[in-house]
Amino acid sequence: MRTIVWVVISIAIMLFSILNWNPVEITLWNGILVETKVPALVILAFLLGLFPMWLYHRSVKWGLQRRIRSLESSIKSAALARQRETPVDTTADKPVDAPVEKPAEPLSPVDEAREESKP
Template identity: 45%
Template sequence: MQFVRMLFWVLVLAALIIFTAFNWTSVEVRIWTNLVLETKVPALVIIAFLLGLVPTWLLHRGTRWRLKRRISALETAARTNAANAATNTPPPPVETIRAEDKPNFN
């Protein structure tokens, strides 16, 4: 799995380098009416990519952390219950009361 992940990132980096080499031109980005940012196209693409990737990645990491904590707590509870069940003796059988043994309050 580590190899596939590394191969994916190498391919993404290679594609980014090829894209950068063929699109190294300046563009003007108008943020407000009198605020203009002059930047290169690859920088703009990388910033847009990171603006989409970082929040999603942070959400993924937070969800994964929360679920790992929940699984750990459930596993601990299951181990505790199993240990308690193994050490406890079964309860004595319940005695049934027959109809003729019941007191009559009439």
């Protein structure tokens, strides 16, 4: 769509230039006379009006993109902080049919003496 618009604008400028190729005199300050063609004058006036608005558009777009990036990074850091706070459930990784491991019972004083006497 953007290409079509630029092609239409280019064709309109070319038609305008061909039909209005007449010299005009412009009086600037201190009596300076400039002789130019009408299409050059119109294109220059168009660009002088377009450029400030284009700069304003780019600056607003840049500011909004910075704001979006900062909001996205704060959401990411909040999500990571929330993820660290939630306890990890290790029983969900084990199958249901897996045997339950019993914790090792402490050794009695007799068993401890046997373990110490082993070479």
